[in-house]
Amino acid sequence: xxxxxxxxxxxxxxxxxxxxxxxxxxxxxxxxxxxxxxxxxxxxxxxxxxxxxxxxxxxxxxxxxxxxxxxxxxxxxxxxxxxxxxxxxxxxxxxxxxxxxxxxxxxxxxxxxxxxxxxxxxxxxxxxxxxxxxxxxxxxxxxxxxxxxxxxxxxxxxxxxxxxxxxxx
Amino acid sequence: xxxxxxxxxxxxxxxxxxxxxxxxxxxxxxxxxxxxxxxxxxxxxxxxxxxxxxxxxxxxxxxxxxxxxxxxxxxxxxxxxxxxxxxxxxxxxxxxxxxxxxxxxxxxxxxxxxxxxxxxxxxxxxxxxxxxxxxxxxxxxxxxxxxxxxxxxxxxxxxxxxxxxxxxxxxxxxxxxxxxxxxxxxxxxxxxxxxxxxxxxxxxxxxxxxxxxxxx
Numbered sequence: 001x002x003x004x005x006x007x008x009x010x011x012x013x014x015x016x017x018x019x020x021x022x023x024x025x026x027x028x029x030x031x032x033x034x035x036x037x038x039x040x041x042x043x044x045x046x047x048x049x050x051x052x053x054x055x056x057x058x059x060x061x062x063x064x065x066x067x068x069x070x071x072x073x074x075x076x077x078x079x080x081x082x083x084x085x086x087x088x089x090x091x092x093x094x095x096x097x098x099x100x101x102x103x104x105x106x107x108x109x110x111x112x113x114x115x116x117x118x119x120x121x122x123x124x125x126x127x128x129x130x131x132x133x134x135x136x137x138x139x140x141x142x143x144x145x146x147x148x149x150x151x152x153x154x155x156x157x158x159x160x161x162x163x164x165x166x167x168x169x
Numbered sequence: 170x171x172x173x174x175x176x177x178x179x180x181x182x183x184x185x186x187x188x189x190x191x192x193x194x195x196x197x198x199x200x201x202x203x204x205x206x207x208x209x210x211x212x213x214x215x216x217x218x219x220x221x222x223x224x225x226x227x228x229x230x231x232x233x234x235x236x237x238x239x240x241x242x243x244x245x246x247x248x249x250x251x252x253x254x255x256x257x258x259x260x261x262x263x264x265x266x267x268x269x270x271x272x273x274x275x276x277x278x279x280x281x282x283x284x285x286x287x288x289x290x291x292x293x294x295x296x297x298x299x300x301x302x303x304x305x306x307x308x309x310x311x312x313x314x315x316x317x318x319x320x321x322x323x324x325x326x327x328x329x330x331x332x333x334x335x336x337x338x339x340x341x342x343x344x345x346x347x348x349x350x351x352x353x354x355x356x357x358x359x360x361x362x363x364x365x366x367x368x369x370x371x372x373x374x375x376x377x378x379x380x381x382x383x384x385x
Binding site: 003008009010015040041044045046051056057060066067068070071 | 209212213216217220221222224225228229234237238241242245246249317320321324339340342343344349361364365367368369371374375378379381382383
């Protein structure tokens with residue numbers, strides 16, 4: 001059952017069937033202003049159609065461009081290859097770390113005594129150089145390594161004066 | 170440059186002339202099928218076909234170029250995201266129209282909540298007697314007849330005082346020439362609701378514009 005408003009709208013728009021129209025016109029006999037109202041509604045429609053012009057879209061190509069940009073931005077990129085599983089898995093990294101730690105430890109213990117021997121050799125070598133480069137035979141130079149204090153000592157005998165620019169720093 | 174589609178109520182060209190101009194244009198359903206396969210070029214073509222009508226419809230609802238542009242963009246993006254669910258039970262344009270209407274009405278409602286618009290016909294509705302004449306006949310002198318710009322401004326002001334739902338029905342009916350069923354599909358409501366809204370929207374517009382159309 002249509003309401004009065006629905007039937008009135010259909011009447012204005014000419015959408016009532018013949019039977020509905022006849023029934024509604026009988027109903028309208030008690031509404032003498034209805035015909036004027038229908039004319040007013042039709043006038044309103046004509047006014048709207050005559051004055052609401054279609055608003056053109058400015059920059060229509062840019063309109064499309066923006067939409068497509070947003071679509072492409074929201075899609076996952078096909079050019080980026082899928083991530084491959086890396087060679088360095090977590091267990092491999094752990095085993096490799098342990099192996100490198102073992103090698104480092106072995107190298108440390110193997111290398112430190114040699115280094116100390118080299119230090120001793122270096123001390124002798126430095127002493128020879130210093131003695132060879134001294135013009136005064138009364139000046140002697142000795143170098144040695146103090147294990148207790150862990151320092152290299154350069155010992156000079158017979159040297160009375162050392163120019164400031166030759167001082168050890 | 171693709172051709173813009175014609176408004177629904179515009180006179181149509183003879184079939185043979187149209188065929189000679191656009192012999193190879195795919196129809197909407199072909200383009201929709203391609204879109205559902207992820208073809209953005211097909212969607213670009215659909216946008217080109219309907220952007221003019223969609224923009225004009227939204228502009229008439231919101232009366233602001235930037236807002237109309239943004240809402241039309243938003244609507245097309247929503248259409249792209251949901252085109253996989255389009256089953257062709259209605260025409261593509263009706264389906265698109267529905268999305269655009271939802272986007273636009275939601276925007277107008279948000280502004281209404283924020284107090285940015287002036288319409289409030291929920292109050293006026295209760296004051297309109299369906300059986301009553303709308304307004305007293307306006308009396309205007311010939312020199313008071315309005316120029317086109319002023320008329321357009323009066324119409325815009327009147328439309329802006331309608332609720333989003335009433336704006337939608339009266340513009341879809343009077344400007345786009347849609348049938349009740351198409352309007353109902355677009356607004357996801359019954360035909361009875363469309364007719365009832367149209368009745369009250371017309372009444373309210375008549376009350377605001379009677380002096381305009383009676384003195385033209």
